[in-house]
Structure formats: structure tokens, C-alpha cells
Amino acid sequence: MDLEIYDQTKAGFTAEQHDLVANVLEYAGKYIKLAENTEMSVTFVNNDRIQALNQQYRGVDRATDVISFAIEDDADDDFPMIMDAEMKAAIPENIGDIFVSIDKVAEQAKFLGHSNERELGFLVVHGFLHLNGYDHQTDADEKEMFTLQRTILDDYGLTR
Numbered sequence: 001m002d003l004e005i006y007d008q009t010k011a012g013f014t015a016e017q018h019d020l021v022a023n024v025l026e027y028a029g030k031y032i033k034l035a036e037n038t039e040m041s042v043t044f045v046n047n048d049r050i051q052a053l054n055q056q057y058r059g060v061d062r063a064t065d066v067i068s069f070a071i072e073d074d075a076d077d078d079f080p081m082i083m084d085a086e087m088k089a090a091i092p093e094n095i096g097d098i099f100v101s102i103d104k105v106a107e108q109a110k111f112l113g114h115s116n117e118r119e120l121g122f123l124v125v126h127g128f129l130h131l132n133g134y135d136h137q138t139d140a141d142e143k144e145m146f147t148l149q150r151t152i153l154d155d156y157g158l159t160r
Contacts, residue, residue, distance in 0.1 A: 001025065001026060001029045001034060001036065001038045001039070001040070002037070002038070002039040002040075002092060003022055003025055003026070003039075003040060003041070003042065004039075004040075004041040004042075005018055005021055005022065005041070005042050005043075005044075006041065006042070006043040006044065007043075007044050008043055008044060008045045008046075008049060009044050009045060009046055009102050010046055011102075013044050013102065017044075017120060020117055020120060020121060021042055021120065021121075021124050023156075024121045024124060024125060024152075024153075024156055024158065025040075025042070025124055025125070025128055027152065027155075027156045028125050028128050028129075028152045028156075029128075031151075031152050031155070032132060032148075034132070035093060037090070037091070037092045037093060038092065038093050038094075038095055039092045039093065039094040039095070040094065040095050040096055040097065040098070040128070040131060041096075041097045041098070042097075042098045042099075042100060042124060042127070043097065043098070043099050043100070044099075044100050044101075044102050045099055045100070045101055045102070046101065046102060046103050047063035047101050047103040047104065048063070049099075049101075050063050050064055050065075050067065050099055050100075050101040050104070051063040051064075053067055053099055054067060057069075063101055063103070063104060064101065064104070065100065065101055065104035065105070065108060065123055066098060066099065066100050066101070066104075066123040066124075066126055066127045067098070067099045067127075068096060068097070068098050068099075068127040068128075068130035068131050069096050069097045069098075069099075070095065070096040070130060070131045070133075071094050071095060071096045095131045095132065096131040098124060098127035098128065098130075098131065100120070100123050100124060100127065104123075105119045105120050105123060106119075112160075114160050117158060118153070118158045118159070118160060121153055121156070121158040122149070122153060122158070125149050125152055125153060126149055129145055129148065129149060134148065
């Protein structure tokens, strides 16, 4: 997976946090058998920036922990590209972008009584699963997504 990680926080993002995010997302990608040529990004921000994004894109004027922007392929393309399997495999697929509030990571880890690393891993895996089509709009979807999320985090070693 080609992963770009951006730090737009005021205090800065540590090398350990960067490595954790890269490694847990690589693990999650392999776990769900994501194509090797998949691209995505994760941007770390503070509460003020994620609140502005939440307001702009969701109409909710408060800070949130993670927002995912999935790139949806339009199956009804007027001019579809005809490619053989080899050509298709060579072209990277960008699945989208995740924004995470580093402030919320600390707040929620403290509130929930677990490590910042566990909360950081939880939020990026949660956003990652949204980019890959998982959701929690219905009880059945929530059970599927949250079970997968917990399994990935536990198997990776980020237990509560």
C-alpha cells in the first residue's frame, strides 16, 4: 500500500506515532487482502481544523475524532477505460483520505482508560475500514465493522 502521512498539528507528530500508523494500516491492508497498489492518505490535525472540516462536509459544528473521505469509482463512466488485468494491476487505486484529530486521540484515550497508541490505532483503522466500504449505519453493518476492527487491532497487538 502506498500511504502518505501528513502532519498539520501545532505541536507536531512523533516518529513513533508515524510508524505506528504506517504499520497498523499496512497490517490492516494485508488482513483485508487490499491490493498492493492501493493509495491513501492520513492527515493529522488539531480540533479546530477537524471541526472546520466537520462543519464544511457534514454540517456538524463540533470537533470529531476521525473523518474519512472515500473516493468512489463511478461505474457509469461515459468513457470507461478498457484494460487487461495486467494493465489494471499496474495502475494504483486511490481509496481516499482520512483526517484524525490528535487532540481527540489524547482526550478519548484518557476518557476510555487505554493508551494513546491504542486510540490512535483504533481511529486510523476505523477510518481505513470506511474507505474500504465498511459502515455502521445498521446493526448488522456495525457488528461486522466493529468485529473486524477489534480483530485487526487485537491481532496487531493494540488491545484495550
